[in-house]
Amino acid sequence: MLQISVEFLKREFFKYYYENINELMPPSQIKNREFGFFLNKEGSMLRHKCFSNIEEFHRFVLNEVPFDIYVSAANYEDPGNRDMSEKKLTSAELFFDIDAEPPGGSSEEDSAWVCRKCGQYGLEVEEKCPACGSKTELIKLVSEEQLKEALKETEKLINVLTTDFGVGREHVSVFFSGNRGYHVHVNQEEFMHITGEGRREIVDYLLIQGLEEKELLSFLRGGKYLRGRDLRGVKKRVYSRVFEMLDSNGKSKKAHGEKRILKQLENAIEELKVRIDPVVTIDMHRLMRMPGSINSNSGMVKKRIQHDELHSLDPLKDAVAFSDEEMVLKVRIAPRFKLGGRTFGPFKDEEVELPAYAAVYIVCKGLGEYVGR
Structure with missing residues (x-):
């Protein structure tokens, strides 16, 4: 910089x-x-x-x-x-x-790439640098959609903290x-x-750590289901949801095939896991x-x-x-992004006028340099 x-x-x-x-x-x-x-x-x-x-x-x-x-x-x-x-x-x-x-598939305008080996860059999606063949680094600025997904995880966390832990x-x-x-x-x-160990147990509970597929199948085959002495903690949390999913099908739990049970286990983990x-x-x-x-x-x-x-x-x-006072920047590379209720870019090797909040954003991201007011 x-x-x-x-x-x-x-x-x-x-x-x-x-x-x-x-x-x-x-x-x-x-x-x-x-x-x-x-x-x-x-x-x-x-x-x-x-x-x-x-x-x-x-x-x-x-x-x-x-x-x-x-x-x-x-x-x-x-x-x-x-x-x-x-x-x-x-x-x-x-x-x-x-x-x-991390971002998945993107349009060319929403993505940019840079090669850390030779310094080349561009606005389209490139997995390999066209100049030297090295793997490129994707530049993708956070989107409203990504933040909405992160908010869903945050709400899941709040629900677990208040409902399961009594916060x-x-x-x-x-x-x-x-x-x-x-x-x-x-x-x-x-x-x-x-303690730190107690916090690790909270993390395991949120990330759904320590489950065994064989144990779940054993519970189902043995007809133990949800007796309090059989399940607790993360196992009770996930297996309870699996049992609810199986019950909604109307069949007895023992009647479900192993493949379907494990699929429901996978679905329950995806639904309950909090990605902290x-x-x-x-x-x-x-x-x-x-x-x-x-x-x-x-x-x-x-x-x-x-x-x-x-x-x-x-x-x-x-x-x-920051304010919307106009600033001049020399932008090297920047994909399209939304900020302050407006959409900017994409830019490549351009001198542009941007409101201060967008200018600060570009400079903080290392995508351009300040020129003046």
């Missing part, structure tokens, strides 16, 4: 934070949280920062204008200690990350991540003390992107979504952080 583009992003980010600094509200007990920052677009994270109060944190943000801001899911006795074992973790929010699935809905906070998906935070007291990132949830020392902060992968904001707004909020419009 050229220095002129870095300076452009810094100006726009500062303007946003100056006007919206009160949107940056860390979780409770700020004195017990570790903070992390990317002060440059490239380079390592500055970790182990801590603040005594919200005013001190806000001053740091306005002085440094970080590209990304993170805060620990955990509370520590000594959050600024660089030795993780000496921080003395006392509790940690449950944190879930759901990203939009109060008021303790479940939902956010658009600012780029490709959604974050879910749980701050109910008894869940904040679950397991590493994020298991790691109690994980740093979460700060709510209200800019995601430098897109220039959009990590935005809180109220439960009754899950279907009315349009992330690609409502999480836009």
Whole structure:
């Protein structure tokens, strides 16, 4: 990224934070949280920062204008200690990350490719570089459809948390991540003390881990079905659904062939599985992107979504952080994308005028460089 583009992003980010600094509200007990920052677009994270109060944190943000801001899911006795074992973790929010699935088939206008070996690029779909024959990297910007699918997974997660685990809905906070998906935070007291192993069990439950086809067939053949002493946890969750599917057919469970039973098992897993990132949830020392902060992968904001707004909020419009003032960019390559209620592109080797929010998006994605106003 050229220095002129870095300076452009810094100006726009500062303007946003100056006007919206009160949107940056860390979780409770700020004195017990570790903070992390990317002060440059490239380079390592500055970790182990801590603040005594919200005013001190806000001053740091306005002085440094970080590209990304993170805060620990955990509370520590000594959050600024660089030795993780000496921080003395006392509790940690449950944190879930759901990203939009990678793109499938696309039209030429919605896709672009780049060859990391020879530097060639183009707007059509190419699996191999026509210049050197190397495998290409697909450039596909997140779409409304992908985010809708990610939202379905998020709603499945909320349902499991509140129905199966008994989490109060008021303790479940939902956010658009600012780029490709959604974050879910749980701050109910008894869940904040679950160990790493306990969090792994939650992950297994959500991802449907630990099932055995032979065991399911044995349950059916033995007529055990759903006696409480026979099934619990993830097995009860999935096998219950399989039994419901078989019951809806009107035949006795034993009358179903093995192939049909296993097909229903596959369907039940697909229906119930919640596609979270397991590493994020298991790691109690994980740093979460700060709510209200800019995601430098897109220039959009990590935005809180109220439960009754899950279907009315349009992330690609409502999480836009910048104005519609026109900026000039030199765009190397960019497929067609939607942002701020408008459609842009496709572009290839073009100098174009774009509103600030779309200009920031292109520069953050590394697809173009800032020229001027």
